Amino acid sequence: MPLPARSILLRNTAALRPTSRSFNTSSKALSRLRQPGEPTGPNEPPSHTSSPPSKSPLKVWPIVFIFCAGSFMFKKIVDQRKEEGQYQSRGPCFKMPAIENLGATTRTSPLWSPDKVTVIFVLGGPGAGKGTQCSKLVSDYGFKHLSAGDLLREEQDRPGSEFGEMIKTYIKEGTIVPMEVTIQLLENAMKKAMEEDNKSTFLIDGFPRKLDQAHAFERSVVPSKFTLFFDAPEDVMLERLLDRGKTSGRADDNIESIKKRFRTFVETSMPVVDEFESQNKVIKVNATQTPDEVYQDVQARLKEWGIEPITLKFVKTDA
Ligand SMILES: Nc1ncnc2c1ncn2[C@@H]1O[C@H](COP(=O)(O)OP(=O)(O)OP(=O)(O)O)[C@@H](O)[C@H]1O
Numbered sequence: 001m002p003l004p005a006r007s008i009l010l011r012n013t014a015a016l017r018p019t020s021r022s023f024n025t026s027s028k029a030l031s032r033l034r035q036p037g038e039p040t041g042p043n044e045p046p047s048h049t050s051s052p053p054s055k056s057p058l059k060v061w062p063i064v065f066i067f068c069a070g071s072f073m074f075k076k077i078v079d080q081r082k083e084e085g086q087y088q089s090r091g092p093c094f095k096m097p098a099i100e101n102l103g104a105t106t107r108t109s110p111l112w113s114p115d116k117v118t119v120i121f122v123l124g125g126p127g128a129g130k131g132t133q134c135s136k137l138v139s140d141y142g143f144k145h146l147s148a149g150d151l152l153r154e155e156q157d158r159p160g161s162e163f164g165e166m167i168k169t170y171i172k173e174g175t176i177v178p179m180e181v182t183i184q185l186l187e188n189a190m191k192k193a194m195e196e197d198n199k200s201t202f203l204i205d206g207f208p209r210k211l212d213q214a215h216a217f218e219r220s221v222v223p224s225k226f227t228l229f230f231d232a233p234e235d236v237m238l239e240r241l242l243d244r245g246k247t248s249g250r251a252d253d254n255i256e257s258i259k260k261r262f263r264t265f266v267e268t269s270m271p272v273v274d275e276f277e278s279q280n281k282v283i284k285v286n287a288t289q290t291p292d293e294v295y296q297d298v299q300a301r302l303k304e305w306g307i308e309p310i311t312l313k314f315v316k317t318d319a
């Protein structure tokens with residue numbers, strides 16, 4: 001802030017001059033001889049009316065100094081709060097300017113039409129089996145699978161990423177990374193899959209985890225077709241996650257992080273499912289069954305939405 005603060009100061013110096021008369025020794029001397037409101041001389045108006053501003057720059061320095069010190073202290077406090085906000089476990093109170101500058105969420109109309117680009121959101125509690133089912137769908141339906149969590153972990157580990165540390169903290173705490181980052185990562189990955197692999201149907205796994213993400217994505221990227229929701233109770237998910245944690249190497253597959261993730265899921269992510277449900281855009285599947293049983297249900301439900309597998313069967317021939 002040094003420059004704006006200085007330019008304000010320069011403008012204010014002129015504005016402050018009239019009031020600085022009280023610091024002028026000659027004015028002080030005169031006021032000692034006068035009663036309040038008494039004219040300052042035979043041809044002078046009473047003292048409560050304005051008199052010409054003093055030209056001496058010396059008189060404004062105390063005010064300039066106080067202003068500078070105040071601005072400096074204010075900037076220090078703002079900087080400190082920004083830093084604290086970035087590492088708060090329940091989400092930041094200040095966003096980094098760099099995040100605000102990310103373009104994906106600033107559009108007021110969608111980048112793509114739902115006629116050209118199909119997005120299926122995949123939601124469910126941590127460990128419900130979203131990733132497992134997405135893998136199966138990819139091989140049978142040719143969808144492009146994009147996991148928001150995987151994209152965030154990739155960005156976290158990318159050398160030189162300005163968001164790496166922040167993402168790490170949010171993931172460990174099981175809270176939701178500011179939507180600007182996640183939506184930009186998703187948009188980039190979608191563009192890449194369209195350009196390089198000619199994909200136009202996306203399974204977006206583990207997103208949107210918060211209402212603001214859902215609204216921003218549908219407003220600025222593309223409206224979703226529907227949401228595939230994998231439903232399982234916490235005890236089932238906990239057992240799966242602890243088991244996965246033995247080999248996953250994930251920083252959040254431990255009991256402390258899992259509890260926080262469950263809480264975030266109930267408080268922050270379920271409202272997203274409820275909102276889509278109210279729009280009749282949710283396919284809910286019982287995720288406590290075996291992976292194959294869950295998948296059978298998924299396939300049956302997709303068929304109801306007119307979505308069929310594209311799997312090519314290779315038949316062995318004699319030639
Ligand atoms: N239906 C199932 N029955 C038993 N185990 C399952 C089932 N589906 C997935 N799993 C196992 O549970 C663990 C979590 O599955 P998966 O990674 O697919 O869940 P997820 O919903 O994507 O989790 P997260 O949200 O944490 O990424 C994995 O170890 C997986 O092998």
Ligand SMILES: O=c1ccn([C@@H]2O[C@H](COP(=O)(O)O)[C@@H](O)[C@H]2O)c(=O)[nH]1
Pocket residue numbers: 126147148149150152170171172173174175176177178182205206207208209213252261
């Ligand atoms: O939209 C999202 C998706 C994920 N996160 C963070 O990542 C972790 C892990 O996500 P998984 O889907 O389990 O891989 C999640 O707990 C969040 O901290 C996010 O912030 N926003």
